[in-house]
Amino acid sequence: MPTVEFTANLANQTHAPKCRVDGRNVRECLDAVFELHPKLRGYVLDDQNAIRQHVVVFVDGTAIRDRRAQTDAVRPDSELFVMQALSGG
């Protein structure tokens, strides 16, 4: 199962623990996390379910390309990191 880990700063705002979830792409993995922690959704996605402008999601070290629908593929042993972009500081 892929793991999803969040920037430590998110934990200052809301509950954002490291999770192990099912999912074949980034959206499925994030949706699985948000089912466990609903408040987290609005911190990572905007109101149209795109990745927020100043948030970056990495899959196995590479920033995802489809920020709108998050269809980037994920392997069973992938590591996802949800980071804050330098641009939003």
Add this chain to the structure above:
Amino acid sequence: MSTKLYLGTRKGLLEAVRGTNGWKITRMSFLGVQVPMLLPDARDGALYAAVEHGHFGTKIHASRDGGATWEERACPTYPPKPDNYVDVANPMSQEPTPWTLKKIWALEAGAGEGELWCGTIPGGLFHSTDHGASWRLVESLWNHPDRAKWFGGGADWPGIHSILIDPRDKQRLLLAVSCAGVWESRDGGESWQNIGEGIRAEYVPPDQAGDPGIQDPHRIAWSVSNPDTIWMQHHNGIFVSHDGGKNWREITNAAPSAFGFAVAVHPRDPQTAWLIPGVKDECRVACDGALCVMRTQNGGETWEQLRAGLPQQHAYHLVFRHCLDVSGDGRTLAFGSTTGSVWISEDGGDSWERLSAELPPVYCVRFGP
């Protein structure tokens, strides 16, 4: 007289309290995070704050104990964009206007129990009837065909920054939009009309200068004692209406400048208003490096320049549109600047005392109930 003052700033929300020895800053909440808008709700004592994280977007928090503890409420969110939707283009830039929340720019208590109104960039108006537990986009305005004419002023996208609810007729709402002029609803937000004859814009070709739909009112305010009289600080001047916003008269005798952002009106005397002048409009600093507040007490016939206690040399403060407030007594005023100073007057503006010169840029100033 109010004894609490709240300041939304670039780096958090500050509370100041009036004690026996004057005003003093007593608390910082949300340190490091922008607070572009706040609302002390006089009806039930709740304090609402729009909290804008650089990375994680805007949230709304509410406090039931004056800011000691906070809980996150729902945030206004735009509904899913329809698949077949044809984007509304900003008529100036031709860029599509975003269908997503960019900034909370107005927050006001409505007429009913728990009722709130929220204005946003890029131009959506939101309504809550449950103390902000949920929000609904006012689609009658968002889907209005004339929204295609709206464009940004100061910000890249249009925004609703002033919301007035008529205390005599709870169904009557007035909005001011940069840039789309003044909008009125007489049925609680079910339908909207763009009003405002006599306002004048210099940033469009002369034959369009009087179009009510392209105006850039920086801020509108009224006296709750007489909501027919409305004051407007506009991008190109100062205007006053005596018929609820239908027709406006330009004030041409205000010195040192008719440019500015903020306006406040005496809660019991609609003839008394305060504005904070600046150098127009690409410069945007205090006139001649000397900060002053302009006051009229006779409906704009004459103006005073109030300078006691304000810096008069090399002062480059700009006061944004939400950064001047008058308390219910009509004598206690406060304003905050982009360069982190806040001044308070307890004599109607005759004299001012600086609360601090060390603050982050100030975005919103409001007295507590």
